[in-house]
Amino acid sequence: MPKDHGIGAAQKRREDVRFLTGAGKYTDDINVYGQTYCHFLRSDVAHGKITSIDTSAAEAMPGVVRIFTGKDFEGIGGLPCGWQVTDKNGDPMQEPPHPVLAQGKVRHVGEPICAVVAETLEQARDAAEAIELEIEELPAVVDMRGALEGGSARVHDDLPGNLCYDWQFGSDTATVEAAFASAAHVTTLELVNNRLVANPMEPRVALAEYARAGDESTLYTTSQNPHVIRLLMGAFVLGIPEHKLRVVAPDVGGGFGTKIFHYAEEAFVTFAARQINRPVKWTSTRSEAFMSDAHGRDHVTKIELALDADNNFIGLRTDTLANMGAYLSTFASSVPTWLHGTLMAGNYKTPAIQVNVKAVFTNTVPVDAYRGAGRPEATFQLERLVDKAARELGVDPIKLRRQNFIDSFPYATPVAVEYDTGNYVATMDKLEEMIDIPGFAARRAESEAKGKLRGFGVNCYIEACGIAPSNLVGQLGARAGLYDAATVRVNATGSISVMVGAHSHGQGHETAFPQVVADMLGIDESMIEIVHGDTSKIPFGMGTYGSRSLAVCGSAMVRATEKIINKAKKIAAHLMEASAGDIELKDGMFTVAGTDKSVAWGDVTLAAYVPHNYPLTEIEPGLEETAFYDPANFTYPAGAYACEVEVDPETGKVTIERFAAADDFGNVVNPMIVEGQVHGGLAQGIGQALLETCVYDADGQLLSASYMDYAMPRASDVPFYKVDHSCATPCTHNPLGVKGCGEAGAIGSPPAVVNAVLDALNHAGHDVAHIDMPVSPHRVWQAMQG
Amino acid sequence: MTKVTMTVNGKTVSKEVRGNMLMTEFLRDELHLTGTHVGCDTSQCGACNIHVNGANVKGCTIFAAECDGAEIATIEGQANADGSLNVIQQAFQDHHGLQCGFCTPGMVMSAAALLKETPKPTEAEIRHYLEGNICRCTGYHNIVKAIMAASGQDVSSIAAE
Numbered sequence: 001m002p003k004d005h006g007i008g009a010a011q012k013r014r015e016d017v018r019f020l021t022g023a024g025k026y027t028d029d030i031n032v033y034g035q036t037y038c039h040f041l042r043s044d045v046a047h048g049k050i051t052s053i054d055t056s057a058a059e060a061m062p063g064v065v066r067i068f069t070g071k072d073f074e075g076i077g078g079l080p081c082g083w084q085v086t087d088k089n090g091d092p093m094q095e096p097p098h099p100v101l102a103q104g105k106v107r108h109v110g111e112p113i114c115a116v117v118a119e120t121l122e123q124a125r126d127a128a129e130a131i132e133l134e135i136e137e138l139p140a141v142v143d144m145r146g147a148l149e150g151g152s153a154r155v156h157d158d159l160p161g162n163l164c165y166d167w168q169f170g171s172d173t174a175t176v177e178a179a180f181a182s183a184a185h186v187t188t189l190e191l192v193n194n195r196l197v198a199n200p201m202e203p204r205v206a207l208a209e210y211a212r213a214g215d216e217s218t219l220y221t222t223s224q225n226p227h228v229i230r231l232l233m234g235a236f237v238l239g240i241p242e243h244k245l246r247v248v249a250p251d252v253g254g255g256f257g258t259k260i261f262h263y264a265e266e267a268f269v270t271f272a273a274r275q276i277n278r279p280v281k282w283t284s285t286r287s288e289a290f291m292s293d294a295h296g297r298d299h300v301t302k303i304e305l306a307l308d309a310d311n312n313f314i315g316l317r318t319d320t321l322a323n324m325g326a327y328l329s330t331f332a333s334s335v336p337t338w339l340h341g342t343l344m345a346g347n348y349k350t351p352a353i354q355v356n357v358k359a360v361f362t363n364t365v366p367v368d369a370y371r372g373a374g375r376p377e378a379t380f381q382l383e384r385l386v387d388k389a390a391r392e393l394g395v396d397p398i399k400l401r402r403q404n405f406i407d408s409f410p411y412a413t414p415v416a417v418e419y420d421t422g423n424y425v426a427t428m429d430k431l432e433e434m435i436d437i438p439g440f441a442a443r444r445a446e447s448e449a450k451g452k453l454r455g456f457g458v459n460c461y462i463e464a465c466g467i468a469p470s471n472l473v474g475q476l477g478a479r480a481g482l483y484d485a486a487t488v489r490v491n492a493t494g495s496i497s498v499m500v501g502a503h504s505h506g507q508g509h510e511t512a513f514p515q516v517v518a519d520m521l522g523i524d525e526s527m528i529e530i531v532h533g534d535t536s537k538i539p540f541g542m543g544t545y546g547s548r549s550l551a552v553c554g555s556a557m558v559r560a561t562e563k564i565i566n567k568a569k570k571i572a573a574h575l576m577e578a579s580a581g582d583i584e585l586k587d588g589m590f591t592v593a594g595t596d597k598s599v600a601w602g603d604v605t606l607a608a609y610v611p612h613n614y615p616l617t618e619i620e621p622g623l624e625e626t627a628f629y630d631p632a633n634f635t636y637p638a639g640a641y642a643c644e645v646e647v648d649p650e651t652g653k654v655t656i657e658r659f660a661a662a663d664d665f666g667n668v669v670n671p672m673i674v675e676g677q678v679h680g681g682l683a684q685g686i687g688q689a690l691l692e693t694c695v696y697d698a699d700g701q702l703l704s705a706s707y708m709d710y711a712m713p714r715a716s717d718v719p720f721y722k723v724d725h726s727c728a729t730p731c732t733h734n735p736l737g738v739k740g741c742g743e744a745g746a747i748g749s750p751p752a753v754v755n756a757v758l759d760a761l762n763h764a765g766h767d768v769a770h771i772d773m774p775v776s777p778h779r780v781w782q783a784m785q786g
Numbered sequence: 787m788t789k790v791t792m793t794v795n796g797k798t799v800s801k802e803v804r805g806n807m808l809m810t811e812f813l814r815d816e817l818h819l820t821g822t823h824v825g826c827d828t829s830q831c832g833a834c835n836i837h838v839n840g841a842n843v844k845g846c847t848i849f850a851a852e853c854d855g856a857e858i859a860t861i862e863g864q865a866n867a868d869g870s871l872n873v874i875q876q877a878f879q880d881h882h883g884l885q886c887g888f889c890t891p892g893m894v895m896s897a898a899a900l901l902k903e904t905p906k907p908t909e910a911e912i913r914h915y916l917e918g919n920i921c922r923c924t925g926y927h928n929i930v931k932a933i934m935a936a937s938g939q940d941v942s943s944i945a946a947e
Contacts, residue, residue, distance in 0.1 A: 015887070016878065018887075019884055020861075020879060021821070021862065021871070022820070022822070022860065023862075025820075029820035200888070201825045201920065201921065202825065202888040203824075203825065253886045253887065254885070256922070286825065286827045505886050506885035506886030675882075676924060676927075679926075680923045706826070706827070706830075707828050708828050712922070713925075714913075714920065715913040715926040715930060716910075720930070720931075720944055721925065745925070
């Protein structure tokens with residue numbers, strides 16, 4: 001019988017009822033009295049000097065309240081970057097100012113220059129048209145390789161070569177060179193990890209109001225981490241102390257990383273609301289989202305693998321150019337370094353690994369974390385490379401992987417992380433069973449009978465989630481701690497509100513988190529509610545990203561619940577005139593061990609708030625506890641994925657026929673939600689592999705800025721997926737033994753798809769070593785023409 | 787300004803509207819029916835799907851003035867009379883056919899329109915019909931499964947979990 005209660009139960013989501021009936025409350029659904037509307041005039045050139053801005057005609061337009069320009073932000077902080085990476089020469093990274101509204105120059109298409117605040121949105125838009133803006137266009141820096149050349153134009157005038165940092169990590173050069181010098185075979189691959197746009201279906205929205213009486217600002221915003229926004233915007237941009245700034249992220253329609261960051265628009269509306277003493281609202285259009293939401297990926301990599309005569313991996317070396325865009329977004333600098341370089345060992349015991357990354361400024365939208373953030377880039381290059389090595393050596397790609405698997409834990413990689421636990425053989429065994437490898441030949445024959453090519457591709461992945469020990473990330477340059485917090489508030493009649501720092505924007509925390517508390521207390525989930533997304537209600541929190549909510553915030557919730565149990569046992573002991581050490585809690589009843597004496601959960605909670613018969617000299621009334629949890633290590637979900645594709649040789653079109661994912665997420669609280677997370681990740685990974693890419697022309701114009709041009713995966717682009725998470729090796733260092741499941745699908749799927757396409761082509765006699773993503777019909781067809 | 791009168795979820799409403807007011811704006815701003823969402827500006831995403839005289843229409847492609855006299859159904863009117871989820875909504879919950887919920891109103895409206903036309907659609911028919919509804923969270927797996935289940939089909943063998 002499947003569980004229907006507590007940890008492990010596939011409980012239906014309670015939040016669904018409001019979403020299914022149109023009763024969700026997203027930021028754009030919030031309107032406040034006296035609200036004004038903001039429209040940004042954005043740069044339509046990639047790079048230029050602002051020679052004049054004349055707002056006088058626009059200011060006279062109907063309904064205009066005020067027009068703001070960069071001048072209004074002189075002396076006010078720019079948008080901060082939350083992670084300082086150190087160059088291999090020991091210098092800090094280059095960190096040019098990132099203004100809220102452009103100061104003197106524009107550096108990417110979409111950069112906000114002016115903001116018109118008006119009584120209606122139409123009036124704001126009309127007035128923006130009347131602003132006389134002159135920009136002297138400058139040569140745009142678009143190509144990363146060109147950007148690094150001495151003669152290149154400069155995105156930031158005082159930054160020749162457009163280099164943000166040159167980072168080196170892992171084994172020393174001599175060790176890696178020795179490994180390559182002794183290699184029996186070296187496989188080399190150059191590839192691009194295509195630039196993507198996260199595209200949560202809800203565009204960003206920011207609505208700010210200001211209460212002059214108390215000097216208090218409130219920002220409603222589409223954020224994955226409202227406390228982080230409060231801290232960054234309050235402390236670094238606008239100078240508003242936390243107790244005067246409330247940030248609310250209500251229902252948020254997807255994030256995928258792009259709603260982590262602090263954006264100019266939310267700082268602007270908060271600033272403007274104070275200036276004009278009226279609420280200011282901005283709602284992004286999808287077109288604006290394409291040119292103002294931080295983009296993802298965009299790496300160009302050369303990677304080399306050294307193998308000995310027995311096909312053991314003995315050395316790995318990578319050189320990556322990582323696009324930062326025009327400015328450093330909040331966590332941009334950490335993505336190609338600490339979230340990418342540290343994962344280059346993958347699932348393999350390669351003894352010498354060196355990672356080199358140059359981060360480059362270009363006249364494009366800032367690039368930052370997108371689902372997986374660094375780990376998909378690491379996985380794609382490594383797993384494509386291993387497949388290429390297998391083909392070159394004429395060995396089975398699964399066998400080559402198995403031979404090199406890390407098989408004992410804990411395992412310290414040459415790239416600084418220590419995997420606490422895992423079982424890569426088990427997930428690979430599971431995968432082989434799920435995808436039915438013996439049946440492949442028959443399926444291939446069937447495809448060929450229809451005139452199609454069929455290919456099979458596999459890959460492994462590992463990720464580091466639950467970011468992570470604050471003291472470690474601090475040493476690595478993080479400017480924040482990465483713990484999380486939870487408050488468990490037990491009410492007098494026994495119901496519970498749990499205030500969590502994690503934010504749910506599709507992950508189902510409102511359902512899954514109560515399952516944990518219910519399990520610990522032995523009470524029904526319906527007595528427990530989760531409160532999230534409002535800095536005025538929640539003590540603190542670092543938010544949701546990097547598959548960390550349950551591993552980090554869930555652990556804080558467990559710790560707070562343990563404190564509740566400890567105190568409740570003392571109260572129960574008093575009520576039953578027993579010793580607290582003898583009290584047991586089971587199924588919501590406190591009993592004295594070895595006796596038939598018991599009191600119910602509700603009796604104890606009532607006693608805490610009506611302390612007539614209560615040990616007041618020993619413990620305080622009330623039943624509310626807070627815990628902050630700082631993890632001891634990252635968690636390391638891992639798995640093996642396989643894909644079967646059909647390729648139409650006439651058109652080059654690829655269709656995904658079968659996809660299987662065997663994941664090790666450690667313990668699982670709600671398997672239904674976990675499977676849904678994997679499904680979504682897979683579609684995003686398949687989207688990256690086959691469909692999605694962000695295209696700039698040589699002038700820095702963004703050509704893929706709508707759903708007419710940017711190919712989002714649709715229902716007909718993907719199959720039913722087979723997913724499994726039964727090969728669980730619980731995390732060894734958090735109380736739930738959970739690892740995180742949010743990003744796996746997006747990390748693990750692109751190489752399997754591309755490997756499958758190449759298998760199909762090579763089997764059909766086309767000698768194709770690599771095709772860059774997206775593996776579009778055009779690219780496949782071209783590759784087949786040789 | 788034009789006066790329009792229409793029936794929305796069974797209730798008659800009359801309002802003065804601008805000639806260029808889209809149905810999405812009319813529903814959200816004038817009637818405060820914020821369940822109809824706006825996810826794009828090129829009529830691609832389908833988060834704003836509503837029914838106009840029974841036809842499945844993207845609310846961003848039609849002016850309020852064009853709907854004068856029409857019968858409009860939105861997500862807010864889909865539940866059963868007692869407030870419980872209707873068959874399609876219930877199937878979406880049962881099969882985890884939604885995550886962030888933003889595309890969900892459009893998905894439910896499209897699913898309802900599909901099942902009216904094709905009471906027992908195949909997987910391929912569902913995927914084809916949802917061409918105009920983008921979801922970024924679910925990978926479509928559970929949406930397709932939910933719609934099949936809502937049409938009374940046995941979905942227990944789909945991609946054994």
